[in-house]
Amino acid sequence: xxxxxxxxxxxxxxGVNAYIPFIVVLVLISYSKMKQDALTHIIPALELTFPVFxxxxxxFLFQDVVEEPGSETLFSYPIKRWKLGLAxxxxxxxxxxxxxxxxxxxxxxxxxTEEILLPLAIQLGTQSFFFAGVGFLSMVLFLKSGxxxxxxxxxxxxxxxxRGTLIPIVNIFIFNQGxxxxxxxxxxxxxxxxxxxxxxxxxxxxxxxIRHFV
Amino acid sequence: xxxxxxxxxxxxxxKHIALQNVSLEIEFGMFGLLGPNGAGKTTLMxxxxxxxxxxxxxxxxxxxxxxxxxxxRNIIGYLPQKFYLYKQIKVREALQHxxxxxxxxxxNDKAVDSVIEKVNxxxxxxxxxxxxxxxxxxxxxxxxxxxxxxxxxxxDEPTAGLDPEERIRFRRLLxxxxxxxxxxxxxxxxxxxxATCDKAAILHKGQLIKSGDIHTLxxxxxxxxxxxxxSEDDFxxxxxxxxxISSHRTDNIYRLRILSEEPPMNAGLFSPSLxxxxxxxAYLYLMNKKG
Numbered sequence: 001x002x003x004x005x006x007x008x009x010x011x012x013x014x015g016v017n018a019y020i021p022f023i024v025v026l027v028l029i030s031y032s033k034m035k036q037d038a039l040t041h042i043i044p045a046l047e048l049t050f051p052v053f054x055x056x057x058x059x060f061l062f063q064d065v066v067e068e069p070g071s072e073t074l075f076s077y078p079i080k081r082w083k084l085g086l087a088x089x090x091x092x093x094x095x096x097x098x099x100x101x102x103x104x105x106x107x108x109x110x111x112x113t114e115e116i117l118l119p120l121a122i123q124l125g126t127q128s129f130f131f132a133g134v135g136f137l138s139m140v141l142f143l144k145s146g147x148x149x150x151x152x153x154x155x156x157x158x159x160x161x162x163r164g165t166l167i168p169i170v171n172i173f174i175f176n177q178g179x180x181x182x183x184x185x186x187x188x189x190x191x192x193x194x195x196x197x198x199x200x201x202x203x204x205x206x207x208x209x210i211r212h213f214v
Numbered sequence: 215x216x217x218x219x220x221x222x223x224x225x226x227x228x229k230h231i232a233l234q235n236v237s238l239e240i241e242f243g244m245f246g247l248l249g250p251n252g253a254g255k256t257t258l259m260x261x262x263x264x265x266x267x268x269x270x271x272x273x274x275x276x277x278x279x280x281x282x283x284x285x286x287r288n289i290i291g292y293l294p295q296k297f298y299l300y301k302q303i304k305v306r307e308a309l310q311h312x313x314x315x316x317x318x319x320x321x322n323d324k325a326v327d328s329v330i331e332k333v334n335x336x337x338x339x340x341x342x343x344x345x346x347x348x349x350x351x352x353x354x355x356x357x358x359x360x361x362x363x364x365x366x367x368x369x370d371e372p373t374a375g376l377d378p379e380e381r382i383r384f385r386r387l388l389x390x391x392x393x394x395x396x397x398x399x400x401x402x403x404x405x406x407x408x409a410t411c412d413k414a415a416i417l418h419k420g421q422l423i424k425s426g427d428i429h430t431l432x433x434x435x436x437x438x439x440x441x442x443x444x445s446e447d448d449f450x451x452x453x454x455x456x457x458x459i460s461s462h463r464t465d466n467i468y469r470l471r472i473l474s475e476e477p478p479m480n481a482g483l484f485s486p487s488l489x490x491x492x493x494x495x496a497y498l499y500l501m502n503k504k505g
Contacts (some may be wrong), residue, residue: 070355077315
């Protein structure tokens, strides 16, 4: 027998938590409409909110897998661990990116006059990749969604309040108030992807070795 | 029928030895692993279910060896001590998902409906797991374990937290499973083993103390279990003086069951009489001896 994934089930199993990123997107679209064309407000709001919530699904996908009583049962099934870990996070990250593209398309087409789609897709997409890795890693490290959320909040709030000066080595925020030319985005984008890849890889390796069960 | 063979299985966590050189042969039917908390039962269960690997030793079942865990996972069903997953999901839907995780390709729905019926959860199939009672969740746990007809079913502390009625129902269910496969239950509740198993092994501090037929194990305490009747006045002093394992009150007379190498002296209204030891007596005797 070879175990197969069922991603629609994973979606349902997250319960109300599955819908939070959609609510965030709706709020961000509404905010952009409210601040119509004021990119100095819209871009910081998008940068400080949207990528952070990329960690949401990475965290709550693992509630049943590492946090709930009896989750060890899942590891006794003939399904490969990378499918339970990396594959699921990867799939939900792709959905998150599609969600981002839809959101940016709506803002780009109807709410601002400047061309924002491509530059913001690069900026927010790579930052989201970083945060999806943060969520995955913190969940695998702490095995509790509560603690994973604390890590997320502490990292984001300290970086935002100090404008990235507290731990500059892991700061991925640009704090721009206007659309940056794509040539200026490659550096920060590559940095986010590099840091994100380290976090994803670490989380994956740790997930393969989980021996502590509730 | 194939036999599950454990040869010299040990597990260390750094300097701590959780299991030491455990060798067992487990045949078709119900097998009990008995021991106090910290005896190494859960570690052994987790090794059997491939969640942990043994530090040394070998486990085999027919041609299968535990050094190929991906193959073993196809023949194992596991219910841990606590099982409470997918609270947001309905019973049938959760089991259908588990069937997919287990890689059951054909007749997925039929297999799910069959286990639901087997564990008597048909009326709850469309209920969310979060709305089930403790006993129902336990039965759902066994349903996921038997899905895919595993050859070996491992159940950790099967009746923990169940009310007496559910406990009896759950034991009956385990008995039924033992007719078709190897069922290993691990518990510190002797009654669970007595009620369900034909054979058992007793673990203490990671070591296998005894194993064998339930009745043979009981005989370990032969000639060491006494019954004596005492008045209410003597009841408390007897408890202090002797190793009383159980007591029953009838009117004003207490009937005590005492574990002792020698007959308890000056012991109450009637002279002490030797009784046939049960598995529980043998277990307590062994635990006393081991300290």
